[in-house]
Amino acid sequence: MKLFVSSLVTLCALALFNNYTNAAPPIVPAFEYGTLYLVGYSRQLNHSKWQCVSSSYLYQNKTTKWVHRNLRLNYHNGTMWLPWMLEFSIRNESYDLILRVNMTEELKNLSAKNRYVIRHYDWSSVLLSEEIDSIHNPPPCTLWTTSYDGSTLSKYIKNFFSALCPQPTYASFYPESGCF
Template structure:
């Protein structure tokens, strides 16, 4: 009987080992090459004067990744492009995204730290820091494809459960 149980445990361990070694762990998209597009957010973050938010990787210096943020701003008569550079780094084993704050980012109400609530190779769900489980913080959902076509059903589910009043953007090709 001991031989049977130990063989079963060994078989399970080998099966688990093979499953984990055949698949690479997901990569946080914000820290690698490529664009990110804002495809969803908590309704309270909506601002009618901003649209078409996206970010592009620029380069890496030490622990910091340099990206730019592109948005369109409505000045009352027309939409104007706005671009700014910022630096981020990964903290706490893929749980915290730290922003190197600038005055311009403060003016946009950016936070110094964001919680990485969920990620895979194609998407990233960020929220402000969690103060209380009874008052969930607002979230933003970013993806590597401008139309959100890469979002898995699980990512959509996590977005709908963790984020208050989740809303998807209507990013059109004019934003590109």
């Protein structure tokens, strides 16, 4: 009986794998045109000196497949909020749901990782997390969407965010207070 069950599981896995590799790559907002706004994150990622975090699409290098984006945020220097911008590159190297970051010294200084798991996505949002080390210790997450106020977030992705991310917190994005 155990052999039958394990054979059945293997057969299902092979069928799913074959269907998935023949499919088109996933359409994830991070790889498409437009701006994404950070609207949620795990509380441990909170940085009180940052606000108004967003990322804008710049272009895709057709040869290397790297997608170039700007990371924009307001940074508090101790007296006032100042705009700050950094160009970075990402790509999906295969058809899996791993987002690879082309690491730079500036990104390392921001504690960025070189790989993120795309936990869920739809046409207007993407939920990213660090790689999963253990089911008993869920990794921190970030929730990005195409609308700064989160109005395009579906109930489905909000549920994913609440269930998968430790201490989920929604971020405020204030266009009237200097957010771009």
